[in-house]
Structure formats: C-alpha cells, structure tokens
Amino acid sequence: MLTINDLKVSVEDKDILKGLSLQVNAGEVHAIMGPNGSGKSTLSHVLAGKDGYQVTSGSITYNGSDLLDLETEQRAHQGIFLAMQYPVELPGVNNMVFLRESYNAIRKSRGEDELDSPAFIKLIREKADQVKLPGKLLKRSVNSGFSGGEKKRNEILQMALLEPSLAILDETDSGLDIDALRIVADGVNQLRSEDRAMIVVTHYQRLLDYIKPDVVHVLADGKIIKTGDFSLARELEDKGYGWLLDGEAA
Amino acid sequence: MTTVANNAEWLQAFKAELAEDDGDSSDHFDHLRRQAIDALKSEPLPFRTMERWRYTPVDALFKLPLNIAITGAANDIEHSDLFNPEVDAYRFVVSNGHALFLGNAADLPEGVTFTTMHKGMQENQTLASRYAGTAMRHQGAENTVTASPVQKDSKLFQYLNQSATPDGVFIHVAEGIQLEKPVEIVFVKTGDQADLLQSHNLVVLEKNAAMTLIEKHVDEKTSRSFCNNQSELIIDDHASMKHYYLQQQETSSWHRDGIHRIQAADSQYQGWFGCCGSQWCRLEMNAFFTGENALSEVQGIQLAMHGQVNDIHLDMHHDEPNCHSEQHFRGLVAEKSKIVFDGNITVSQDAQKTIAHLSDNNLMLTRNAEVDAKPQLEIYADDVQCSHGTSIGELDEQQVFYLRSRGISEERARRLLSIGYVSEIIEKIELDAFRHEMQELLERQLQASGAKGALGVIE
Ligand SMILES: Nc1ncnc2c1ncn2[C@@H]1O[C@H](COP(=O)(O)OP(=O)(O)OP(=O)(O)O)[C@@H](O)[C@H]1O
Ligand SMILES: [Mg+2]
Numbered sequence: 001m002l003t004i005n006d007l008k009v010s011v012e013d014k015d016i017l018k019g020l021s022l023q024v025n026a027g028e029v030h031a032i033m034g035p036n037g038s039g040k041s042t043l044s045h046v047l048a049g050k051d052g053y054q055v056t057s058g059s060i061t062y063n064g065s066d067l068l069d070l071e072t073e074q075r076a077h078q079g080i081f082l083a084m085q086y087p088v089e090l091p092g093v094n095n096m097v098f099l100r101e102s103y104n105a106i107r108k109s110r111g112e113d114e115l116d117s118p119a120f121i122k123l124i125r126e127k128a129d130q131v132k133l134p135g136k137l138l139k140r141s142v143n144s145g146f147s148g149g150e151k152k153r154n155e156i157l158q159m160a161l162l163e164p165s166l167a168i169l170d171e172t173d174s175g176l177d178i179d180a181l182r183i184v185a186d187g188v189n190q191l192r193s194e195d196r197a198m199i200v201v202t203h204y205q206r207l208l209d210y211i212k213p214d215v216v217h218v219l220a221d222g223k224i225i226k227t228g229d230f231s232l233a234r235e236l237e238d239k240g241y242g243w244l245l246d247g248e249a250a
Numbered sequence: 251m252t253t254v255a256n257n258a259e260w261l262q263a264f265k266a267e268l269a270e271d272d273g274d275s276s277d278h279f280d281h282l283r284r285q286a287i288d289a290l291k292s293e294p295l296p297f298r299t300m301e302r303w304r305y306t307p308v309d310a311l312f313k314l315p316l317n318i319a320i321t322g323a324a325n326d327i328e329h330s331d332l333f334n335p336e337v338d339a340y341r342f343v344v345s346n347g348h349a350l351f352l353g354n355a356a357d358l359p360e361g362v363t364f365t366t367m368h369k370g371m372q373e374n375q376t377l378a379s380r381y382a383g384t385a386m387r388h389q390g391a392e393n394t395v396t397a398s399p400v401q402k403d404s405k406l407f408q409y410l411n412q413s414a415t416p417d418g419v420f421i422h423v424a425e426g427i428q429l430e431k432p433v434e435i436v437f438v439k440t441g442d443q444a445d446l447l448q449s450h451n452l453v454v455l456e457k458n459a460a461m462t463l464i465e466k467h468v469d470e471k472t473s474r475s476f477c478n479n480q481s482e483l484i485i486d487d488h489a490s491m492k493h494y495y496l497q498q499q500e501t502s503s504w505h506r507d508g509i510h511r512i513q514a515a516d517s518q519y520q521g522w523f524g525c526c527g528s529q530w531c532r533l534e535m536n537a538f539f540t541g542e543n544a545l546s547e548v549q550g551i552q553l554a555m556h557g558q559v560n561d562i563h564l565d566m567h568h569d570e571p572n573c574h575s576e577q578h579f580r581g582l583v584a585e586k587s588k589i590v591f592d593g594n595i596t597v598s599q600d601a602q603k604t605i606a607h608l609s610d611n612n613l614m615l616t617r618n619a620e621v622d623a624k625p626q627l628e629i630y631a632d633d634v635q636c637s638h639g640t641s642i643g644e645l646d647e648q649q650v651f652y653l654r655s656r657g658i659s660e661e662r663a664r665r666l667l668s669i670g671y672v673s674e675i676i677e678k679i680e681l682d683a684f685r686h687e688m689q690e691l692l693e694r695q696l697q698a699s700g701a702k703g704a705l706g707v708i709e
Contacts, residue, residue, distance in 0.1 A: 048655045051647065076657035088652040092670025101666065102656035109657065141670070158656065 001026045001197050002047075002067075002166060007058035009039075009046055009222075016042045018222035019058070024166070029188070029198045031208055031233060034219035035241050040201045041085050043219070044170040047199075048082040049075050062166070076102075077109035079165030083155035083172045085201075090142035095154070098142045099124055103161055127160045130190075131183050148175040156187040163191065168199045173207040185210030205237040218244055258295065260316035260446060261410075265290065267318065268413055278379035279371050279415055286412030293406045302403040305590045305622035306532060306561045311504055314474055316446045332436045332468060336683035339434035339464065340364060342419050346440055347447045349417045361424030364433070367450055370420035377422055381454050385482035385510035386412070390538050391569040391598040393630055407506050411480045416448035418481075423459040423489075432462035432492075432681070437477070439503065444474040451481040455489035455517075462492040464684060467507075467527070469500040476504040483511040483519070487541060490518040494684045498691055499527035501556045508534045515541025515570075522679050523550030523579075524688045525560050526695055532561040539573040539601075546575040551672045553692070554587035555615070555699040561590040564608075568601040568631075577608045580672045584615035584699060591623045593638070599630040608638040613645065613671045615664065615699075665696045 002024040009017035016039045024030050034040055046053050047060070049072035060067040067075065090098065103123075104114040115123065128135060133153045143151050152172050159167055172184050188198060188211050200213060208216070208230065216233045218226040218241070226232065226244055268287050295312065296303040329343045329352070341352040342364070349366035358364060363374060370378040386408070419435050439447055455461060467477065477499070485491055499505055505528040513519055525531055537546060546566065554560040560583075566575045581589040591610045612621045623640040645667050653663035669692055676692075679685035 048651075050651050050655075071660075072651060072654040073657050073659055076655055082655055084652070084655075088646075088648050090649055090652065090667065090670060092673035093666050098653070098656075098666070101658050101662065102653075105657040105659070105662070162656070 001063060003059075003061040005059045005061075007043075007046070007060065008056045009042060010054050010056055011042070011052060016222055017046070020219070020223055022217065022224060024197045024199060026165075026197055027194045028215060029192065029200065029211060029213045031211075031213040031216045032199060032201045032219050033203065033216065033233065033236055035245075038220045039222045040219055041170055044082055044085075044168050044199075044201060047075075047168055048072060048080060073105070076162075077106055081159055081162055081164030081167045083152075083159055083167065083169040085170040085174070087143050087151040087155055089144045089146075091144045093142050095140055095142045096121075096124065096138045099138070099158065099161060102158065106162060124161065127157055131156045131160055131187060132179075133157050149177060149180050152176055153180060153183065156184055159191065160187055165196050166198070167191065167196070168201070170201045171203065172200075173202050173204060181207060182210065205233045208233045220245055258312035260314065260318055261295075261312060264318045264410070264446070278375075279382065282383045283413055283415050286409045290406070290409040290413050293409055294401065294404055296404040296406060299400075300402055300404060302563060302592070305588070305592075305624075307559060308530075311476060311530065314444055314476060314504070316444050316476055318446045329436060329438065332438060332466070333434055334464070334683050334687055336686065337432060337434060337464065337681070339432045342433065342435040344418060344435060344437045344449050346438075346445070347417055347449055349419050349449065351419075359427060359429070361427045362429065363420070363422040365420050367416070367418040367420050367452065370452075374420070374422070378420060378452070381422075381482070381484055382452055383412075383482075385484055385512045386480065386508075388510070388512050388538050388540075390567045391600070393596060393598055393628070407478050408480065408508055411448050411450060411478050411508070414448055416450045418449040418451035418479075419453070420451070421453045421461075421463075423455050423461055425456040426458045428460040429462070432464050434464040435466070437465065437467045437479070438470055439468075439473065439475050439477060439499070440470040442471045442473040445476075447475060447477045449477075449479045451479070452484075453481070453491075454484045455486060455491055457487045457489060459486070459489045460491070462494070462681070464494040464681070465496070467497045467499055467505060469503055469527075472500040472502040474502055474504070477506070479505075479507045481507070481509045483509065485511065485513045485517040485519055487514045488516045489514075491520070492680065493519065493521040494679070494681055495521065495550075496524045496684070496688065496691070497527050497531055497533070498524070499531075501527065501529050501558060503528045504530045506532045506534070508536070511535070511537040511546075513537065513539050513541070513544045513546060516543045517541070518545045519547070520680075521548045521550070522675075522684070523548070523562075524553075524691065525550060525562065526553040526691060529557065530559045530561075532563070534563045536565045538567045539570045542570050542572045544570070544573045546573075548576070549578045549675050549678060551675050551688075551692075552579060552581035552583075552589050552591065552612075553695055554589050554619070555582065555584045555695065556587065557585065558587045559590070560588070561592075563592045563594075565594045565596070566606065568595065568597040568604045568606060571600060571602045571604070573601065574605040575607075578675065579610045580675050581610070581612040581621065582615060582668050582672060582696075583612060583619040583621055586618055588620040589622070591621075591625075591640070593624070594626045594628065595636065595638070597627075597629040597631050597634055597636065601631050602633045604631060604634040604636065606634070606636045610640040612640075612642045613668060614642060615645065615668060665693075668696055669693065
C-alpha cells in the first residue's frame with residue numbers, strides 16, 4: 001500500500017530524514033518508535049503533505065502512484081489520515097460544521113452523495129459515543145480550549161468518522177489517561193481490516209499492548225535503524241534506545 | 251493652503267440649486283436647513299490632511315457624474331423580497347430617497363407614530379420639530395483639549411444632507427411602550443443612474459420605551475450612485491433599543507452614513523453592524539451619554555475584498571458618570587482593499603466610574619490589502635476602567651493545513667477560517683434571523699472572493 005524508498009527530507013536546509021525506507025502492506029499495523037527529535041512527526045507530515053518540507057531525494061508510492069504529486073486534500077480524499085501530535089485549534093470554526101465539511105468533502109471526492117444535516121448528526125452522535133467524546137465538544141469550536149486529552153479524542157473521532165485506508169497516528173496516546181488510551185486502541189482495532197493499514201507513532205509500549213502491531217520500527221536520526229516484531233517494543237521498554245544507537249555508531 | 255485637485259461638479263450644481271430657493275424661516279426645519287446651507291458654503295472638502303480623512307480616499311467621489319435631482323419613484327420595484335422573510339416586522343422602504351411605511355398606521359399600538367420625515371414635518375410638526383436635529387447638533391461636554399488651528403474634519407456630507415431636508419423614516423414611541431415586533435427599514439437604490447440619494451431618519455424612544463430596529467442598505471442594480479444618509483437616535487431615560495444594521499450595496503456604489511445618538515439616564519443601546527458593501531462605505535457613529543447609568547454596546551464587522559474601502563469612525567462620549575460602553579469590531583480585508591477603523595472614546599472630567607472598552611481586530615487575507623486601525627482613548631476623569639486594543643493578522647497556515655488534511659479544499663479552508671475569525675461577533679447577534687442573514691451574506695461574499703483568488707489561493 002505504502003512504499004517509502006530512501007526518503008531524504010530537510011527543513012530550512014537542515015537534514016531531518018536521511019534515507020528512510022518503509023514498506024507498509026494493506027492489513028498491517030506498523031508501530032514507529034524512536035527518540036525525541038528523530039523525525040517521526042516529520043515523516044507523518046510529509047505523508048500528509050504539509051508545506052515547508054523539502055524532499056531532496058527518494059520516493060513515496062501510495063497505492064501504486066506517486067504520493068508526492070498529490071495536494072494535501074487529495075491525499076485525504078484517497079484515504080490518508082493523520083492524527084496529529086499537536087492538533088490545531090480553530091477558533092470560530094464549529095466542530096460539528098467542520099466534521100460535516102470534512103466528511104462530505106471526502107464523500108464528494110469519491111462521487112458519493114453528501115450526507116444531509118439530520119443524517120450526519122445521527123452518524124456523528126454514534127461515532128462520538130463510540131470514542132466517548134462528550135456531545136458538548138461537538139458544539140464548540142474545533143479543539144478550541146479543549147484539554148490535551150479532548151483534542152486527542154477529537155482526532156480519534158475524525159478517524160472513526162472518515163474511516164481512512166491509511167491512518168497515521170502521531171503520538172495520539174501521549175498525555176492520555178488510561179481510559180482514553182483504551183479508546184485510541186479500540187479506535188485502531190475497530191478500523192483494522194484487510195484493506196487498511198496503520199502507522200502508529202508512540203513512545204510507549206502500553207498502547208502497543210492493546211494494539212499488537214504487526215511490525216515495530218525504530219526511527220533514529222532520520223533513518224529506520226531496526227525493524228522487528230512486537231517483542232521489539234518490549235525490549236525497547238526495558239533497555240531504552242541506547243544499545244541500538246551505540247550499535248549504529250559502531 | 252491645499253487646493254483640491256477636482257472641481258466637484260455635482261457639488262457645485264447642488265449648491266447652485268440651493269441658492270435659488272428661499273424658504274420660510276419661521277419653520278423649524280427650514281431654520282435648520284438655512285443653517286446647514288450656510289455651513290455648507292464655507293465647509294472645505296474632506297482632504298487627507300484632516301485627521302478624520304487621513305486614511306480615507308474620497309477624491310474620486312467628487313469626480314462622479316452624479317445626478318443631484320432624485321430620480322425614480324418610491325414604488326417602482328417590488329420590495330417584498332428585500333425584507334428578511336424570517337422576521338415579522340413593521341416594514342418601511344426608503345426607495346431612491348422616498349420613504350414609505352408599508353403597514354397600516356391604524357394597526358399600531360397607541361402612542362406609536364410611524365411616518366416619514368416629510369409627512370412628519372407636516373402632520374406631526376410639534377413632535378418632529380421637538381426632536382429633529384437634536385442628536386445631530388448635540389455638542390456634549392467641553393473637554394480641556396487645546397484648540398488646534400488644524401482642521402481635523404470636514405462635515406461637508408452632514409451639511410449636504412441637512413441642507414436638502416431629505417425624506418426618511420420618522421419613528422416616535424411614547425413613554426412606556428415596548429414594541430414587540432421589530433421595525434425593518436430597507437433602503438434601496440433602483441435603476442442604474444448615478445444619483446445622489448439622501449435620507450434623514452429620526453427615531454425617538456421616550457422614557458421606558460423599547461424597540462428593535464433593523465436597517466438594510468441594498469442596491470437593485472449596479473450604479474455609481476452616492477447615498478448620503480443621516481440618522482438620529484434619541485433614547486430617553488430607561489428606554490432601550492436594539493439596532494441591527496446591514497450595509498450590502500453593490501460594489502459600484504458609494505455610501506456614507508452618519509448615525510447620531512443621544513442616550514439619557516439608565517438607557518440601553520445595543521447595535522450590531524455588518525458593513526460589507528459598496529466600493530466606498532463610510533459609517534460615522536457619534537454617541538453621547540446625557541444621563542447616568544446608561545449602557546451602549548456596539549459591535550460589528552467590516553468586509554473589504556473587491557478593491558473596496560470600508561471605513562468606520564466611532565465616537566463615544568462619556569459625559570456623565572457611571573456609564574458603560576463596549577465597542578468591538580472585526581474586519582476581513584483582501585485584494586487591494588482597505589479597512590479604516592477610527593475608534594474614539596472620550597471620558598469627560600465628570601464621568602467618573604466610566605467603564606469603556608474598545609477592540610478592533612483584522613485579518614488580512616492577502617498581502618495586497620491595507621488596514622488602518624486607530625483606537626484612541628481620551629480620559630479626563632481619574633476613576634475609570636478603560637481599555638483599547640487593535641490587531642492585524644494573517645491566517646495561520648497550520649490551521650489551513652489541518653483543514654486540508656481532512657479533505658477540505660484550500661479555498662474552502664480559508665473561507666471557513668475567515669468566517670471563523672468574525673464569528674465571535676456574529677454569534678453574539680441576538681436576533682436569529684439577522685444572524686442568519688449576516689452569515690449567508692458573508693458566505694456569499696467570501697465565496698465570490700475565493701473564486702477570484704482573493705483568499706490567497708490562486709498561485
Ligand atoms: N520547521 C522546523 N524548523 C526547524 N527544525 C525543525 C522543524 N521541524 C522539525 N524540525 C527539527 O527536526 C527534527 C525532527 O523533528 P520531529 O518533530 O520530526 O521529531 P519527532 O521524532 O517527532 O520528535 P518527538 O518524539 O519529540 O515528537 C527535530 O530536531 C526538530 O527540531
Ligand atoms: Mg513528534
């Protein structure tokens with residue numbers, strides 16, 4: 001589904017991703033772990049098409065075509081979804097209106113009919129219940145004055161609503177209480193299917209215990225330096241990154 | 251000495267016509283008119299060396315080929331679709347300067363007078379002459395400002411209006427009467443001639459009276475006309491007024507409106523202003539507290555996106571103690587357009603315990619636009635709570651990315667965020683129907699602008 005080949009990305013002439021390769025097949029859940037500042041969010045942003053990053057070499061192929069050719073919104077139309085590490089506040093933009101605009105924009109891009117207001121309200125209520133997002137947050141401005149955990153739940157709500165084919169979760173579990181962590185894990189597990197894939201960026205094994213990813217990668221200094229199965233996450237939890245980084249340096 | 255580089259032909263013609271008729275000087279209105287005619291003779295044209303005209307280009311107005319005689323009749327268009335269908339209101343139309351009450355005067359509660367200025371001067375002369383001109387000519391407290399030899403303002407447009415004694419709406423609500431239905435006035439210019447159109451409106455609320463006033467300024471067609479209006483709002487003790495104002499004329503036209511308000515003790519005024527239309531739109535609001543414990547809340551939005559100039563001058567005079575005023579505006583500007591906001595609060599020496607706040611925040615949607623925001627507090631009392639603040643910002647690209655990453659197009663994303671920016675003002679509009687009308691208007695205007703790239707999308 002997603003093939004990243006020798007990707008090099010810089011920001012303001014600073015090299016951040018330094019030859020990253022990754023293959024994610026439909027049906028798989030990949031976890032990416034790695035030290036702070038190693039480039040995990042950069043990778044997520046580049047996949048979602050955020051401006052300000054220069055791809056200096058390498059390629060990203062998504063469902064057989066060049067992802068880098070697509071505008072941000074086109075990627076969303078083709079099923080890419082990024083739950084952001086720091087969801088942005090949109091004062092004055094009503095959450096319900098936003099969710100409907102987003103949902104209908106994606107439906108429309110697929111040639112489907114837009115959902116009318118009553119039907120949408122019914123749908124979003126169900127989804128909000130599913131991710132235990134209090135109904136009053138639907139009536140407020142998007143993420144405006146939401147607590148850290150509420151913002152993350154709002155991201156999961158969007159994922160549950162949009163049902164993306166490739167979901168990237170950038171530290172969605174950070175700053176969440178234990179119940180919320182379960183909600184994120186459930187959100188991921190419910191979406192899991194043969195034709196979908198997920199990339200879960202996290203610092204903690206706890207989320208992975210619930211999710212049981214198929215593959216675990218370690219991203220350090222702009223490269224994937226180790227790939228393993230779920231047991232790698234355990235090992236990292238015990239030993240930290242030091243042993244891997246030393247190995248890298250040697 | 252500055253010489254003005256145009257010959258203002260229509261103004262000359264206007265003055266020449268005035269010189270020809272002499273009226274009856276025993277009449278109150280004619281007396282007012284004579285004074286204005288005299289003042290008009292010596293009043294200089296507005297010029298950018300005057301503080302009140304520094305940022306507002308006006309030269310082109312004097313070069314318009316304006317027709318100074320009112321053309322078009324009062325009733326030559328179908329007005330029913332000009333009104334907000336959601337509101338059950340008493341309706342007035344002021345079409346090409348002719349005012350008309352569309353309801354039946356016999357249905358009005360006793361003590362309520364709805365008429366036109368021209369009729370009022372004849373049929374309700376005592377009432378009309380008691381109030382006409384009082385708000386407009388109210389001087390307020392003398393503050394210890396050092397007299398400046400430099401002329402700060404030109405009241406040319408005010409005199410132009412008064413000297414013609416134009417028609418308009420005259421509303422009088424007697425003591426203790428609270429009108430349940432709002433009054434909706436639609437000012438409409440029909441036809442495509444470049445006309446000078448004027449109106450003078452007078453609304454008087456006696457003690458303990460209350461009413462809601464909706465006014466809308468629209469064009470039937472595009473034309474290079476100039477509407478020069480004047481309104482006086484007189485709000486007596488314990489009376490209260492809610493005022494909804496929407497300016498949405500075509501971007502070919504010119505519009506100036508002077509709203510003069512005096513508020514007596516314990517009175518309340520709330521105004522919501524949507525200034526969105528015309529190629530040049532200037533709103534001058536001049537308000538005085540003449541008694542204690544009065545409240546004034548004025549909020550609004552300014553929109554300038556099609557090479558427009560949108561200009562608001564607001565003067566709130568706190569001449570009495572214990573009054574409270576709030577004034578909050580937001581603006582959206584793009585594409586060779588300009589927003590001017592000149593907000594002044596004066597607190598006289600006697601006006602202790604004044605509370606007054608002013609804010610003006612603007613969003614520049616494209617770089618080739620201009621905002622001139624000038625807030626000013628002039629305080630002569632020592633026990634007051636006052637503040638002011640202005641800002642000019644741009645859309646946050648992180649926000650745009652967030653929306654786009656959810657499948658929303660860039661143009662739509664910018665539009666949602668722009669509307670979001672002014673929604674703080676819009677959400678506070680009490681009257682649902684007016685809020686909806688304003689929302690729809692904004693959507694339409696921004697959609698039209700977005701299509702032309704004025705939201706910064708076209709590369
Ligand atoms: N706009 C930018 N300008 C300059 N440096 C940047 C910019 N964006 C990212 N960086 C740098 O790139 C590096 C990688 O950042 P990134 O956010 O991708 O790390 P991360 O792996 O997500 O870290 P964390 O675990 O803390 O979230 C960091 O050193 C960061 O400071
Ligand atoms: Mg990160």
